[in-house]
Amino acid sequence: MSDAHRPINSSREQAAASMSGYVMLIAFVALLIAVAFSIVRMAGSDPDDAAVFGFLAFVIPAVLLLVLIAAGFYMIQPNQAAAITLFGSYRGTDRTTGLRWIWPWMMKTKISVRTNNILSDKLKVNDLRGNPIEIATNVVWRVADTAQALYDVDDYKAFVDVQIEAAVRSIGSRYPYDGEDEDVTLRGSHAEVNTQLREELIARLQVAGVTVDECGLTHLAYAPEIAGAMLRRQQAEAVIAARTKLVEGAVSMVEMALDHLSEKNVVELDDERRAAMVSNLMVVLCGERDTQPVVNTGTLYQ
Structure with a gap:
């Protein structure tokens, strides 16, 4: 400052x-x-x-x-x-x-300059998207300037408690809980969020002569009223992501199979036969159940 x-x-x-x-x-x-x-x-x-x-x-x-x-x-x-x-x-x-x-x-007037540790209460905060979340933090702090701690604030310990709550609420509302399109999220960017929280606390507590050595989120979850809905959304996103990976792999394998068949002249495939083979391979590779082979003694056109 x-x-x-x-x-x-x-x-x-x-x-x-x-x-x-x-x-x-x-x-x-x-x-x-x-x-x-x-x-x-x-x-x-x-x-x-x-x-x-x-x-x-x-x-x-x-x-x-x-x-x-x-x-x-x-x-x-x-x-x-x-x-x-x-x-x-x-x-x-x-x-x-x-x-x-x-x-x-x-x-x-004696004052302790030893390191103190505070585990904050669970606070309900709305994240950047407005979703209610529960958040708590652990803060390691100590008195750096005894004159400021004793004479610039009325009760420096109570001041630290209030400012920790204010900083946690500020950080919780600054970022979304999660999201693939976001650069920084509360759930996925622990190091950056903890750094931002520490800088926020140092700025707030400097007036009281207090410095923060370490801090980090100890609890982070959706509020109970939306936890079920958010869990289903996360499950749906996980299923979609898994399906996307599965389809990408299947397409690569089908493309590789067709290329090898053409290069080695195993069989000549016209567009209709190629489409049928692609369909069969995609069913085999993307299906959740084991496939049952069917022997075709005729031709594709009969």
């Missing part, structure tokens, strides 16, 4: 300025030991007013600093991210796994 077509409130993910939590953990432990040592030392001595003032001047800020450090720790698991905001302003996304630390007044 070009910048000219991006929504006005579109966000862009950027790296957050966070720190390693292990470094801050070492600092936290060191400061805690120093505070504990100071308390033990003060309890085992008879301090004067200056010593008490110095003790309080160190311990009170140290305890506050310990609380401040402890409040800034957070964990990021593999394939997880944390969006950082400061008083409602997006400050970046931290994708570094492990123990992390950031100033405690900065809010952290």
